[in-house]
Amino acid sequence: MVNLAIFDYGAGNIFSLKNSLEQAGASVDVITSFDKPNVYSGLLLPGVGNFDPAIKSINENSKTKFHDYVKEDTPVLGICLGMEMFFEKSEEGIEKGFNVIDGEIVVLPSTMKVPHMGWNNLEIKKSGTILEGVDDGSWVYFVHSYRAKPKFDDVITAESDYGVKVPAVVEKNNFFGTQFHPEKSGDVGKIMIQNFLNVCKK
Amino acid sequence: MTLTKRIIPCLDVKNGRVVKGLNFESIKDAGDPVELAAKYSNEGADELVFLDITASNEQRETIKELVRKVASVINIPFTVGGGVKSVDDARNILLNGADKVGINTGAINNPTVITELADLFGRQCVVVAIDAKRNYLTKPGVTLFDEGNGKFWFEVFIFGGKKGTGLDAISWAKKADSLGAGEILLTSIDADGTKNGYDITLTKAVVDSVSIPVIASGGCGESSHMVDIFEKSDVDAALAATIFHYNTHGVNGVKKDLREKFISVRL
Numbered sequence: 001m002v003n004l005a006i007f008d009y010g011a012g013n014i015f016s017l018k019n020s021l022e023q024a025g026a027s028v029d030v031i032t033s034f035d036k037p038n039v040y041s042g043l044l045l046p047g048v049g050n051f052d053p054a055i056k057s058i059n060e061n062s063k064t065k066f067h068d069y070v071k072e073d074t075p076v077l078g079i080c081l082g083m084e085m086f087f088e089k090s091e092e093g094i095e096k097g098f099n100v101i102d103g104e105i106v107v108l109p110s111t112m113k114v115p116h117m118g119w120n121n122l123e124i125k126k127s128g129t130i131l132e133g134v135d136d137g138s139w140v141y142f143v144h145s146y147r148a149k150p151k152f153d154d155v156i157t158a159e160s161d162y163g164v165k166v167p168a169v170v171e172k173n174n175f176f177g178t179q180f181h182p183e184k185s186g187d188v189g190k191i192m193i194q195n196f197l198n199v200c201k202k
Numbered sequence: 203m204t205l206t207k208r209i210i211p212c213l214d215v216k217n218g219r220v221v222k223g224l225n226f227e228s229i230k231d232a233g234d235p236v237e238l239a240a241k242y243s244n245e246g247a248d249e250l251v252f253l254d255i256t257a258s259n260e261q262r263e264t265i266k267e268l269v270r271k272v273a274s275v276i277n278i279p280f281t282v283g284g285g286v287k288s289v290d291d292a293r294n295i296l297l298n299g300a301d302k303v304g305i306n307t308g309a310i311n312n313p314t315v316i317t318e319l320a321d322l323f324g325r326q327c328v329v330v331a332i333d334a335k336r337n338y339l340t341k342p343g344v345t346l347f348d349e350g351n352g353k354f355w356f357e358v359f360i361f362g363g364k365k366g367t368g369l370d371a372i373s374w375a376k377k378a379d380s381l382g383a384g385e386i387l388l389t390s391i392d393a394d395g396t397k398n399g400y401d402i403t404l405t406k407a408v409v410d411s412v413s414i415p416v417i418a419s420g421g422c423g424e425s426s427h428m429v430d431i432f433e434k435s436d437v438d439a440a441l442a443a444t445i446f447h448y449n450t451h452g453v454n455g456v457k458k459d460l461r462e463k464f465i466s467v468r469l
Contacts, residue, residue: 011322011323011324013273013296013297013299013300013301015270015273015274015297015298015299016273016277016280016299016301019273019274019299020277048296048323048324048327049322049323049324050321050322050323050324053322081324110413113413113414113415113438114413114414115325115326115384115385115414115415116205117205117326117384117385117415117438118205118206118208118248118415118438118439119205119206119208119248119468120204120205120206139206139468141248141278141279143279143301143326143384144326145324145325145326161204162204162205181279181301183277184277184278184279184301185277186243186246186277186278187277189277190277
């Protein structure tokens with residue numbers, strides 16, 4: 001059985017994510033610090049909360065830095081806010097992100113209703129680990145007010161159209177991010193959760 | 203493509219059972235919340251709303267255990283409301299598997315709680331529920347409407363639609379938006395339970411006044427009512443209970459009807 005950790009910033013529902021991972025066959029621990037040894041095959045940064053409080057919750061409870069914890073080998077799935085933390089900074093706050101993917105997080109255009117909330121289509125740009133077996137045009141559930149603006153487009157494997165092209169799935173090395181919530185995206189979401197588990201098993 | 207319109211079954215829960223009433227009264231039993239939730243999720247519901255309809259009245263907390271059970275059988279977004287007054291109430295609900303918290307009476311009594319919740323959990327977590335009803339006794343400072351029976355305004359009601367607040371629903375929706383609400387769940391007390399269709403006047407007025415998504419609620423008796431509200435207003439989602447509970451239309455059936463009328467839905 002694959003053993004995963006969810007980092008809890010104390011700001012919302014991680015029950016659903018834990019539940020979906022367990023249903024996919026993983027055993028899951030909830031952690032609140034990076035100071036204990038990393039015994040996990042994969043880490044999840046969930047998608048609830050605000051940028052600054054979440055980053056602070058990690059920094060204040062951990063002497064160990066994120067990157068020293070996961071290094072180049074623990075697969076990490078960042079969901080929504082969790083994905084946003086992969087970047088250098090965010091317009092949502094003043095705290096620094098983990099900076100494992102070049103680029104920043106910017107607010108969605110005010111010409112659209114914000115938050116971008118609901119089911120939107122994926123436009124698959126290129127094949128990737130998380131998207132294996134996922135059809136182009138699949139609907140996934142988004143709920144967010146910010147979007148990633150990667151410095152290099154090659155990290156984007158899928159986009160979604162919301163007035164602007166919203167990077168929906170990003171992948172770089174052991175870092176996988178979704179702007180939407182796979183744990184809330186019905187059967188398509190299940191496939192993506194399973195894909196992440198498959199990476200963790202390797 | 204862009205966002206689809208969301209179809210949201212609602213579970214009004216009282217004493218652990220799903221119930222449904224007419225104009226917020228005369229309650230009848232509609233089934234087990236966990237079974238219904240699983241069924242709707244599997245049928246293609248875009249989201250689920252769970253309202254503990256007795257919570258405000260009896261001053262008790264939402265049924266945590268039940269929320270947990272429902273959350274564990276669905277894989278779609280899940281909003282829980284009923285009796286939420288504080289950040290702690292909201293946290294309790296979120297920790298038990300809800301994605302969003304519905305707040306109604308609690309926000310009227312203490313509007314700053316909307317901002318507190320948005321700051322802590324993100325505004326997408328905060329669903330401000332507004333129950334509104336026509337009031338033909340006009341007064342200054344309210345948004346007036348006329349449907350041919352004289353001028354009226356929409357008054358916000360609390361405690362499950364039992365108590366008028368004197369507040370103008372349009373102004374309150376705008377205020378909730380500016381305080382940090384992520385979404386408005388708008389119920390027409392006049393339309394609720396009638397099966398005569400959504401309240402187009404109310405829905406359109408609120409949708410056009412706020413910058414956040416709005417869910418229309420109250421009055422849906424058939425799929426054509428959803429078509430109607432989506433065609434006549436820019437509302438984002440339609441909530442219904444009766445048409446799903448009594449198995450007259452499955453969620454999937456309703457969405458097929460919508461697609462035939464060129465409403466963008468997830469099928």
